[in-house]
Amino acid sequence: MEGAGDQAPVVAWMEHHQVVLYLSALVTGAVLGLAAPAASSLLETAISPVLAALLYATFLGVPFHRLRAAFADARFMAALLAVNFLVVPAVVLLLSRLVADESGLLVGTLLVLLAPCVDYVMVFTRLAGGAWSRILAASPALMLIQALVLPLWLALAAGSPGAQGGGGISWRPFAQAFVLMIALPMGLSILTRRAAPRVRFADRLASATTALMVPLMMATLLLVVSSQVPRVASRPDVVARVVPLFVTFALVMPVVGDVAGRMARQGRRERLALAFSGTTRNSLVVLPLAPALPDSMGMAPMVVVTQTLVELVVMAVGVRLLPRLIR
Template identity: 50%
Template sequence: MTDWLQRHQVAIYAASVALAVGFGTGLPAAAPLFERVITPVLAVLLYVTFLEIPFTKFRRAFTNVRFVAAALGMNFLVVPVVVYALTRFLPREPAILVGVFMVLLTPCIDYVIAFTELAGGDAEQVTATTPVLLVAQFLLLPVYLWLFIGGEVAASIEAGPFVEAFLFLIALPLTFAWLTAVCAVRSDAGRRLERAMGRLPVPMMAATLLVVIASQIPRVGNSIGRIAAVVPVYVAFLAVMPLLGRLAGGVARMGVGETRALVFTSVTRNSLVVLPLALALPSSYDLVPAVVVTQTLVELAGMVVLTRTVPAWLVRTRPEPLSIPEVTKRD
């Protein structure tokens, strides 16, 4: 069953998105119900995500300082520069800017693993880097919002939702995943639980896409005229970041699997986990969730393309490191 789910996960995700769009457009009154279950569904998704790689391998992969440093550098040094440049073309509407910054400045920590694996990348290394990326984005996102939008707007965003999201979407799922792994080593019941949870990543990803998109499709539809401007920015981000990720892989002298992993962790964004934060913003920012979910829809379409073009064209072989041409001295 698990193998079947893995082989057909893209089709499952597509069906989930189609079902969500159907609910959102055909039964908009159900949107608040879907919205209420976003956080618990996300928490379960992250729990089973953290369980995908055994913690012994997790520790071993985390010692790959080169990859961790490259992932941090791409996501928190390179990406902010790219995002700042791309957003210069957007309307100066605070809700739109906050939504775009929130989603594009936060690297994905869930379905990036699946798409990396589909492209033949080092999914284990991406999984190992997930906690540090998650913690770093929660610490740095308020800083970037203050830098890019201004202190007045940043001050209107309360810290409470960030603390709550950290506890329920990072600390608890990671702790339960670690306890499950410990029990799996020590008892048969623990091993059975770990195997059972190992079947859930794809269904939980599909469930998350369903509740997230179905809850926000009415907002997207009602505000399409105002948020249409963000779509070219999201498409440009999908086009630019894979190229920069490949370049960084060459600079860091990474292998094929690591470079593909770096490409996907550089381009995929954390729209699903960011959405609860967007929903907790003041009423004057009620457009932000729709801006965030629009990125999800654009990115999922882009992933269908990237899972094929990255291994077939962008990172077919080990990237060549940059070299400085020799200058011949003249007498």
């Protein structure tokens, strides 16, 4: 018990400063990747196990048992689902036309922008004074719905005129990546939570894994950026094409969230939550799916990583700016 007591202040400190810690991990990863580009392949092999552990920790924090209760707040839930699964696809469809001539850029953009965040969106919402607990309660619905509709959206994109030259998506490796990196951690997290009240080991595992959430996120960001930044740096043309697209998305969606909240007669804290949910994407959850794409879409992982870099910088600004704009 003494160890747990000593650990609690450290965990609380990390949670309070996690945005700064995440940005530090990004900078460290970029410096490491540029200084030692030859180590990128070795660093890349470490991404999958660390990312799987992060996703397990993330899903442990998703209150799947609150799924029914979340829908009791009908107006907020309707606004949240409309923003993420009606408005976002329309906005992304328009923006993605800018990269529709290149299949890797197109599918990478769709993959990352169509998936709403279920983890650190709560962090940014809480720092901005938004109703983060509403997002927490709704996170199971966001996770389950995107798991169902994302393959359908990608299937449509793979058959679109803009996604040429790739022979479509090979669904077998894509399905394997989904099962191993998303379905399996999600299922294990649900089993752990169910067993925790009765099995001491499961309870300790859940507590320890939850406490490691911030370090696991930092490790994942560092590994992803350090392994991918040499590729990103070698293709400034890719960065130049997708960064304006991601910045535009980040500027449009807070306005959409605020307007949707006003239409649903929500208060200021709820409208802040809608703004952050519409803007923040599930990049680290969909990242393992990107390598399952065919070689002709090899730029997709680079696009996902670039979006992560843009988003974290934008969110660090947003937690200061959006509370002043949404009143």
